[in-house]
Amino acid sequence: MEDKRISPSSSLVDAKSSVADSSVLQIRGGHSLQGHVRISGAKNSALVIMAGALLCSGDCRIHNVPSLADVEKMGRVLSALGVNLQQSGSVLDVNASQITTSKAPYELVTQLRASFFAIGPILARLGVAQMPLPGGCAIGARPVDLHVRGLQAMGAEVQVEHGICNAYVPGHSRRLQGAKIYLDIASVGATETLMMAATLAEGETIIENAAREPEVVDLANFCIAMGAKIQGAGTSTITIEGVPELHSTEYTIIPDRIEAGTFLVAGAITRSELTLIEVVPDHLLPVIAKLRDIGVTVLEEAPHSLRVLPADSLKATDIETLPYPGFPTDMQAPFMALLTLSEGDSLINESVFENRLRHASELNRLGADIRVKGNAAFVRGVPMLSGAPVLATDLRAAAALVLAGLAAEGKTIIQGLHHLDRGYDQLDVKLQQLGANIERLPSS
Numbered sequence: 001m002e003d004k005r006i007s008p009s010s011s012l013v014d015a016k017s018s019v020a021d022s023s024v025l026q027i028r029g030g031h032s033l034q035g036h037v038r039i040s041g042a043k044n045s046a047l048v049i050m051a052g053a054l055l056c057s058g059d060c061r062i063h064n065v066p067s068l069a070d071v072e073k074m075g076r077v078l079s080a081l082g083v084n085l086q087q088s089g090s091v092l093d094v095n096a097s098q099i100t101t102s103k104a105p106y107e108l109v110t111q112l113r114a115s116f117f118a119i120g121p122i123l124a125r126l127g128v129a130q131m132p133l134p135g136g137c138a139i140g141a142r143p144v145d146l147h148v149r150g151l152q153a154m155g156a157e158v159q160v161e162h163g164i165c166n167a168y169v170p171g172h173s174r175r176l177q178g179a180k181i182y183l184d185i186a187s188v189g190a191t192e193t194l195m196m197a198a199t200l201a202e203g204e205t206i207i208e209n210a211a212r213e214p215e216v217v218d219l220a221n222f223c224i225a226m227g228a229k230i231q232g233a234g235t236s237t238i239t240i241e242g243v244p245e246l247h248s249t250e251y252t253i254i255p256d257r258i259e260a261g262t263f264l265v266a267g268a269i270t271r272s273e274l275t276l277i278e279v280v281p282d283h284l285l286p287v288i289a290k291l292r293d294i295g296v297t298v299l300e301e302a303p304h305s306l307r308v309l310p311a312d313s314l315k316a317t318d319i320e321t322l323p324y325p326g327f328p329t330d331m332q333a334p335f336m337a338l339l340t341l342s343e344g345d346s347l348i349n350e351s352v353f354e355n356r357l358r359h360a361s362e363l364n365r366l367g368a369d370i371r372v373k374g375n376a377a378f379v380r381g382v383p384m385l386s387g388a389p390v391l392a393t394d395l396r397a398a399a400a401l402v403l404a405g406l407a408a409e410g411k412t413i414i415q416g417l418h419h420l421d422r423g424y425d426q427l428d429v430k431l432q433q434l435g436a437n438i439e440r441l442p443s444s
């Protein structure tokens, strides 16, 4: 990634999206892969840590930032708020000493749900925030009621009108107050929004039924590095003691466990031996356990490396997606691709999002045998998939189609690459380097 200053008008993300829209992936399947792949920084850490940098009135240097369209978009949201960002490769320098407005840009926030999480830091810093509602997306309605109710518990007044969440902290101090908050759902985003808001609040905040994802812990560690007082991140109860301000820091983002899981499945579905470097195996325990259920051997090589070995046969298994440390919903689509070629019947229950099985119909276009009923997918293994033109409907669906294309006999053409480029750092290039016959072509 070249050096660049990110500004509200920086058009790289538009260019990237438009390039993605004007190109397709062509995959000729049936090839095994080999070699090793370095896993990039976690998308879902990078986005929320960028929002977290708003809490600091000094310089923050963030390492291991992945090169993603969503990161570009988040940079443009922050830049529109007056934040100074400089990126050099995977290092991002952020200075939020001058937040020039509390009003986030409507057209950007509605395209990037994670940018809504910035309402916490903005409210904590300025005492006022106008944040567009992120709106729904392909996988569900994606409400933000838990974020709003938590901020209200901390003393904010919040009204929603014309699609914008208007929040302000009444009173002379305009400072949020610590509160005891119970989340009806262990929401990742709500936990992150409220944890960030609480770092600068007056007094103690306790978040019960908090999300336990590694990206929540990563955000907490980033805030602690800036001087925040947070305990219990990674457990269901997080306690935050508010402080007057946070100071500059330098921080390195954790590896992306979902990218790592995607490559483990790539090895499994192509019956290949692959080595993943710069991973945190402990973040992948439910994924590794499920691969072993299917008959795939995954070995922990060195402290930050995993090796997947070719399986003689793939066995059917059942999957239910759950909040961490349960099986991650973001790995549901990649595993569905794998299970289409497993012997026997598998049942997949998508318990986190209400509409995250749309990739099933596209996998059926490749010869899979999947029946969807409500939030359940019944996958009957088939001996072989056959290449065809398919359309990605969301980020992880795009990954599932790439994985299926790697195994399918013949040529698969995948449209909707802007979904893929939102959340995977050069997935096609990395697969090419592992020996896959995959190339990005003009859609014409």
Ligand code: EPZ
Pocket (backbone or CB within 6 Å): 043, 044, 047, 113, 114, 140, 141, 142, 143, 144, 145, 146, 147, 148, 185, 186, 187, 188, 189, 190, 211, 215, 329, 330, 352, 353, 354, 395, 396, 423
């Ligand atoms: C985060 O989304 C991730 N995104 C998602 O990754 C991930 O799938 C999800 O967590 C679950 O792990 C980022 O971190 C940027 P939630 P988030 O709030 O925070 C409901 C990917 O592919 N809910 O934990 O939006 C919600 O509708 C993306 O990388 C409310 O009802 O997820 C969902 O059913 C996709 N009210 C459930 O909770 C709220 O106020 C879990 O959502 C908030 C959430």
